[in-house]
Amino acid sequence: MNSQDIHQIRAFDRFYTQTLHLTDKYHLQTTLTLVEARLLLEIGENGRNTAIQLVQELRLDKGYLSRLITRLEANGLLQRTPDERDKRAKVLSLTAAGRDQLALINRRADDQIRRLFVDLTTEETQRVIAAMQVIEDHVAVDPQLKTPNQP
Amino acid sequence: MNSQDIHQIRAFDRFYTQTLHLTDKYHLQTTLTLVEARLLLEIGENGRNTAIQLVQELRLDKGYLSRLITRLEANGLLQRTPDERDKRAKVLSLTAAGRDQLALINRRADDQIRRLFVDLTTEETQRVIAAMQVIEDHVAVDPQLKTPNQP
DNA sequence: TGGCGATAGTTGCTTTTGTCAACAATAGAA
């Protein structure tokens, strides 16, 4: 891999984070912060339902997370229910209001993508999606990311 | 653009930010924070910089930026020299130590990319780079990003 | 079975990061 290749990849990375940067805007026009939105997403869609799972998935400090959850619970977006099997743990789940909020976030994220692709023809859009697939299929997962913070 | 397309694009976005996430790690194994590293990059590589330009480029609060610059100057990584034409402004430039630090950051970023692609054949790598090019060429720049914070 | 290290979550405290407003100095246009 030569330095020209690397240069091109870094250029793409700058482009991507500056121009697309999708995830960082999920929460736009809601009262939620980015992390709170990601929390709702994880709990509501990916079935992470205890704090420790969220700590691992989102790499947050557990103290910080505990407070975030308290806040979201106070806002009526989620609830903690005692886990019957493990009395240390609490099962997290969205309330109806939480599901509404998540649906809103998803709608906004979708709209954002639609706006980004609005000037493209169907063909161009398909080409971009195919290109994304190529990248996903090929690039290796960074091992440092897979096993983080091991003592 | 149908919802299946959108789903795929959002999946790519998650993949990208979770797996690649290059820029967020420029500063690894240095004493710099991410923002400081980005500052060095801007000043060192994009030439002729004043604080106001950085404020626009990196979208930072000018008070915050002022303090960041003070800190980097205190660490001997950059210097402020009075601008002859505009006596309000100060021209920012890297010191020798700043250039060294920047070179180190660049080396780390390059290494990171090399690690990410280490298992790919030359052909696969070229395919990924081509795919990146396709995305860059097609996706529109988000207008909200181009004219930020206008009063 | 009971003792003990590991784990889930909470809380207090601190640091880091970022925002806002007020301000001085200078620029540039009317």
Next chain:
DNA sequence: TTCTATTGTTGACAAAAGCAACTATCGCCA
């Protein structure tokens, strides 16, 4: 000149994040 806008600095503050100590519970195993 005078008035408004711009550049950068500073103080005060708020929000975000991290660290460490602590409680309660778990699950292993001697």
